[in-house]
Structure formats: structure tokens, C-alpha cells
Amino acid sequence: MSKVRHSPKAPTALRYLPPGTEVDAHRHDDHQIVYAGRGVLSVTTDAGSWIAPATRAVWVPAGTVHQHRAYGETDLHTVGLPTTDNPLGLSTPAVLAVGPLLRELILAYTKERMPGAERLRMRAVLLDQLRHAPQQPIRLPAARDPRLAAACALLDEDPADQRPLAALGAEVGASSRTLSRLFRAEMGMTFPQWRTQLRLHHALRLLAEGTPVTAVAHRSGWASASAFIDTFRRAFGHTPGRSR
Known part of the structure; x- marks a missing residue:
């Protein structure tokens, strides 16, 4: 900016x-x-x-x-x-x-x-x-630590990436323990909580663009459409179909 x-x-x-x-x-x-x-x-x-x-x-x-x-x-x-x-x-x-x-x-x-x-x-x-x-x-809070920012950027590019924190850490030069600590300190949430937030952000964008719900679920990282619908309903109070 x-x-x-x-x-x-x-x-x-x-x-x-x-x-x-x-x-x-x-x-x-x-x-x-x-x-x-x-x-x-x-x-x-x-x-x-x-x-x-x-x-x-x-x-x-x-x-x-x-x-x-x-x-x-x-x-x-x-x-x-x-x-x-x-x-x-x-x-x-x-x-x-x-x-x-x-x-x-x-x-x-x-x-x-x-x-x-x-x-x-x-x-x-x-x-x-x-x-x-x-x-x-x-x-989605902004990461300050460059290692955390790099890990977040990998998942932002592909929210369906299922790699655990240890594998992401190996790519950005930080241990899973270090990244886990940084997620809590800078994001105020755990890594799984942050990843769910990221996936919901991506899902909302795809739904607004007219992408079918099943495709949104898989492209955003959920194992099934039903799992995505359940998470979406708990977050927003209605189904993704209604959101579209």
C-alpha cells in the first residue's frame, strides 16, 4: 500500500x-x-x-x-x-x-x-x-515473521495443499514447533484454525464467481462436499448453496 x-x-x-x-x-x-x-x-x-x-x-x-x-x-x-x-x-x-x-x-x-x-x-x-x-x-491476520509469511503464502497459493506443518516448515526453513508458536503469537490462533479461515476465504471467493459447491470444496481443501458444507454452515449460519 x-x-x-x-x-x-x-x-x-x-x-x-x-x-x-x-x-x-x-x-x-x-x-x-x-x-x-x-x-x-x-x-x-x-x-x-x-x-x-x-x-x-x-x-x-x-x-x-x-x-x-x-x-x-x-x-x-x-x-x-x-x-x-x-x-x-x-x-x-x-x-x-x-x-x-x-x-x-x-x-x-x-x-x-x-x-x-x-x-x-x-x-x-x-x-x-x-x-x-x-x-x-x-x-486472516498478516504475518510479520518472514518464515511464517512464506508458509502462509504457500497455502494461499494452493489452499488444497494437505501438507502438515512439519513439511511446510522444511520448505521455509523453520521447525513445526517454531511455526506453531508463530501462528499462536502472530495470528492468535492455531495452524489448523488459521488454515480453516484461509479455506473459508477462498471458498467465499469461488462461490461468488459461480463455482459449483462440490468444486469449491475440493479446490479449497476439504475432503468432501459434506465436510465443507458443515464447516461453512457453522461459520456463516447458512449453507454455501444459499450463499451462491
Whole structure:
């Protein structure tokens, strides 16, 4: 993220992004809610990557340098909020669960024109809903140690790679014990937990691009479609077929 565009005010808007569209690195002086009403959106910062299907939104705190990428045809809804409006008190990016009411509020608030008084009332309800939105750990932290980063890059290139940590360590010059320690220290999770997160990220992208569920399962590293569906349902609350 070498060139960073500064937009003082975070926009509240609806924007259509064709598949593969990238929004370059930028930052706002406001907080921002980023939501894909259709398609799948990834949000990347120096701290890592977050991914948001239609049941999730990404909270981007004021001043955070971030960039987006769309997978599939994506409707990007963004809600800008002044720094005085931080209903969850979050100072770092986070993925928030989006229930039916919060979803409809975001859609209406970003695309419908209405009198000022009505808009203020809708915004108040939206903030109330955000206050009760649970955080969801669908993220991929950025690795700092070069050995860990190299191991992560191998699996990011091929999430279906089934090699154990020892075999990956041999390729990047670190023992399995060292990599296991680094995963806990830098990622805040074990290697199997991180690999599941990585595979879910890849699965969401493939689903948004129209890839059949069985193909998504195998290309993302699951032994069977049923195992993939079970993991996906536990992570997102619905089946991958519904996500497509």
C-alpha cells in the first residue's frame, strides 16, 4: 500500500463493482461500515484481510488504510460515521454479523432518498442494531515473521495443499514447533484454525464467481462436499448453496 488516497469524509453510498474490481488503498477521517449486499468483498489492511459475504459487514475505524476487492458482481454499500459514533467502541477493523433488520437498514440508508428527519431516525435505529451486532472471527491476520509469511503464502497459493506443518516448515526453513508458536503469537490462533479461515476465504471467493459447491470444496481443501458444507454452515449460519 505505497500510494494512499486520503478522503476526509467516508461516503455513504451504493456502488456497483464488476467482478475483480479493486479499490486502491485509501483512508478516511470517519469510521466506515463496508457491506456487500450482493457478491463478496475482501477488505485488506496492514494488519490482515477480512472478507464479507451478505451476512457480514466490515467495520473500518477512522484513519485505517484499507483497500477492497470484489468477487463476483458486487453491490458495495458504505456507511460513513463521524468518530463520535462508534456504537461498539472498536479501534481496529472487525467483521460484524448482519441480521435481516440490519441488512435492510444498510440497504435503505445507502440508496434511498428521504427527508432529513426520517433519515436521522433511520440512522439512530441503524446505530442501535450495530451496538448489538456480534463480532465474527472471519479474518486472516498478516504475518510479520518472514518464515511464517512464506508458509502462509504457500497455502494461499494452493489452499488444497494437505501438507502438515512439519513439511511446510522444511520448505521455509523453520521447525513445526517454531511455526506453531508463530501462528499462536502472530495470528492468535492455531495452524489448523488459521488454515480453516484461509479455506473459508477462498471458498467465499469461488462461490461468488459461480463455482459449483462440490468444486469449491475440493479446490479449497476439504475432503468432501459434506465436510465443507458443515464447516461453512457453522461459520456463516447458512449453507454455501444459499450463499451462491
